Structures are given as structure tokens and as C-alpha cells.
Amino acid sequence: MLAHKAEEEGIAVAKLIAGQSGHVNYDVIPGVIYTSPEVASVGKTEEQLKEFKKSIK
Template sequence: DKDGKAQTLEVDRLIVSVGRVPNTDNLGLDAVGLGVDQRGFIEVDDHCQTKVPGIWAIGDVVRGPMLAHKAEDEGVAVAERIVGQKPHIDFNTVPWVIYTFPEIA
């Protein structure tokens, strides 16, 4: 708890979901020259640009947390970069979430 005191929670089930992977299979990425890493993430630089000029990738298909608000930040940053601005995303400040039912926070 907030005071550092251990608590016990008795439950019927505990489900842990780890190891999500991007849904990039069968997209024909190799046909346009896009590469993926060992887990299937599209390879991009620090600005979400692929090695193919004019093609960018954001969200769940690139490395990093699979969170909608992270993808939104990436999309805005890519749009700003395309029009000549120099945006920056600090991934250390992207809030993490835990989805539970019922919601606990």
C-alpha cells in the first residue's frame, strides 16, 4: 500500500498477457522494400521513418509500448516532421496503463 505495508489479495484467476506482437504478417512489406525485425516490427529510425523514402510507420507496428496515446504522439510528430518542423517525443514520459475489469484506477 502507500505506506509500504504488504497486502494479500485472494482471487479466482490471475491472467498475465505478455509478448504482444505486431500484426504485420502477409502485408507484402518486402514487396515495397520494408524490413521487419525478429518480432515482426517494421524497422524505423528515431523519427518513425522507414528506409523507404516517403514511408513512415507508427503505433503498434513499430517498437515501443503498444498504446494508443503513444501512436497518436508518433502520428503528430511524423506530420510535423513532414512539413519541416523538428518535433521530439520523449518516450520516457509516455504514461503506461494497465487494463483491468473491473477498472481499478
């Protein structure tokens, strides 16, 4: 999902150039591995949530 990431980074750079605060939240950008079958993910892993002591549903 490179296009999603590139779009968010482009918006952040444009905001920085305009003197505003640019930020990219990489936790909400989907990730994909193009294999057979394809694998996709969004958000933090179970291990990452445990590090932040967040509850898992």
C-alpha cells in the first residue's frame, strides 16, 4: 500500500513547507505482503499493545 503512505507523507511535507505542523500516523496505514495468499495488516501488533499496557479485544 505504498500509495497510501506516499499520499500521507506528501500531505505532511506540504504542511511543513507551508509552515504548519505535518505529521504521519503510520499506525493507520495498511501494510501488505504480496504473496499467495496475500497478507495485510493495520495497526499495532498484540506485542506492541502489551508494551503500552493496552487491553486487547
